[in-house]
Amino acid sequence: MGFWIFGKKENTGEIKKLGDNLKNSFSNIKKDFESVHGVLSRFKDKHDQHDKKHELHSARFDRIENDITKIYEILEQFDQKNLERSIVHERSSTFNRSNQSFMNVQSLENLKESLTPAQKRVIQLLDSTEIPLEYEDIAKELGVSIITIRRHINDMKKMGFRVKERFNIDTKRKVFYLEKEIKRAIRRKNEH
Numbered sequence: 001m002g003f004w005i006f007g008k009k010e011n012t013g014e015i016k017k018l019g020d021n022l023k024n025s026f027s028n029i030k031k032d033f034e035s036v037h038g039v040l041s042r043f044k045d046k047h048d049q050h051d052k053k054h055e056l057h058s059a060r061f062d063r064i065e066n067d068i069t070k071i072y073e074i075l076e077q078f079d080q081k082n083l084e085r086s087i088v089h090e091r092s093s094t095f096n097r098s099n100q101s102f103m104n105v106q107s108l109e110n111l112k113e114s115l116t117p118a119q120k121r122v123i124q125l126l127d128s129t130e131i132p133l134e135y136e137d138i139a140k141e142l143g144v145s146i147i148t149i150r151r152h153i154n155d156m157k158k159m160g161f162r163v164k165e166r167f168n169i170d171t172k173r174k175v176f177y178l179e180k181e182i183k184r185a186i187r188r189k190n191e192h
Helices: 009-097 105-114 117-128 135-142 146-159 180-191
Strands: 163-168 173-178
Touching: 117 135, 117 146, 117 173, 117 180, 135 146, 135 173, 146 163, 173 180
Parallel strands: none
Antiparallel strands: 163 173
16 A cells, blocks of 8 residues: 555665665765854854953953053152142242342343343233143244244243243143233333
8 A cells, every 4th residue: 555655666776765865865964063063163162262362351451551540640649749849949949039139120121122022922921811821822822833932931041031830730731920020020111
């Protein structure tokens, strides 16, 4: 009765051949799955290695970030100590100068005569402001380069004009200003 499904008895060799082919096909599929499993296992191993390296790098970056934060705090403390020392130095030099005569209007006038027009504009700007200015602020206001402003301020200091400077803790830059006595002397001279 089963022969009507598969045909005659003579076809049993073909059926056996078909069964062997089917068995070989499943064997080949099994080998392919094992190969794919091996590739996926290598990918998983690589992924695990990358995760470990990422964790190491992340830990290193955290340590570097902590070190940078500590360095920044040390620099802030150092800057604060330098500012305090410069204030003490400034006060002691002011005390030492107290025996000397203050820059009077006549010496201010002599200095003003030897200043260039550009240097006079720097002094006018410092005179008109109530806050210390950075090189960049002065340069921007007068429309010249920062290098030019540095040169003007250094030249004025060499000539004896008392342009004061401090270190701004927030911006980490020098700021310049005129003492109130100098400002008053300039204004008195301009009134006459």
